[in-house]
Amino acid sequence: MSDDQINPPQHQDHQPGRETEMTPAPDFAPKFPGNGRLAGKVAIITGGDSGIGRACAVLFAREGAEVAIVYLEETEDAKITADAIKAEGKNVLLLRGDVGEKAFCDNVVGKVIEEFGKIDVLVNNAAEQHPQEEITDISEEQLEKTFRTNIFGYFFMTQAAMPHLQSGASIVNTTSVTAYRGSPELLDYASTKGAILAFTRSLSGSLAEKGIRVNAVAPGPIWTPLIPATFPEDKVAEFGASQPMKRPGQPNEVATCHLFLACDESSYISGQVLHPNGGEIVGG
Incomplete structure (x- = not known):
């Protein structure tokens, strides 16, 4: 690996990618001991098999939550995540399917209620992205698929969970730095992430009187399976180098x-966005 490379060149020919095929493997393990921040809680995490979703699932388990992982097809990744959750002493439910289909989202919530009896936290995180150089290169099929996964799925999961969310519940949506600064090669993806930002702000106002908080996280370049599954080898090798911290997160x-x-540490926060992006300043 040359001096200007952060990671070895690599590419995967399938979306959303598999963590088992990445070199080096992303770091998902919690950094600190748990403190019971989610003790007695039940969380649903979409895209929870790998990447940010896996890190959330294991961290939530360390903090005391039972976790339901929703994933598309990456069964091996999902099993590894499940084993990590069990190692934290918590129960896990694996649910395979497409969040872009409303019936599946309804089924997810039904199975979580059957297994755990309640829902306290919903993390909408599943996503896909397909770079194109020109807007005219984005097919109708790609446009619909990206929107179905990245924003329709957030609506469907939230709609399904709402009858079971009580005061004190929390919804956390994963948006992106691209919602703020755009992305010329990811027009449809960035558009969905902007929609998630508006969805978060609008839903937070709608649910405030019910005591349900809605917030979002807008990551910058993060080392997840979506990266080698999206970009060519040379771009993967330099991924994150342009950030102020000169590396991917x-x-x-x-x-x-x-x-x-x-968790309740953010009990007076709703409609807001956190920005783990390596020091990039974005407004709004």
Whole structure:
């Protein structure tokens, strides 16, 4: 690996990517001992098999939560995450399917209620991205698929969970730095992330009187399976180098933001966004 490379060049030909195929493996392990911040809570995490979702799932378990992981098809990654949750002494439910389908989201919530009896935290995190150089290169099929996963799924999961969310519950949405500064090669992806930002702010106002908080996290470049599954080898090798910290972030550097917004330490915060992005200044 040359001096200007941060990670070895690599590429995966399938989305959303597999953590088992990454070199080096992303760092998802919690950095600190748990303090019971989510003791007795039940959390649903979409895209929870790998990347930021995996880091959230294991961290939430360390903090006392039972966790339901929703994932598309990466069964091996999901099993590794499940084992890590069990190692923290908590129960886990694995649910495979497409969050872009409303019936599946309804089924997820039904199975979580059947297994755990309640829902306290919903983390909407599943996403996909497909770079194109020109807006005319984005097919109707790609546009619909990206929006179905990245924003329709957030609506569907929230709609399904709402009848079971009580005062004190928390919804945490994963948006992106691209919602603030855009991304020329990820027009549809960045558009969905902007929609998530508006969704977060609007929903927080809608649910405030019910005592349900809604916030978001806007990561910058984070070393997750989505990266080698999206970009060519040369871009993967330099991924994160343009940030002020000159490196990509690790999933466990983002999950702490989700934890803070999910637990009672942020009890007077709603409609807000945290920015783990390596020092990039974004407004709004």
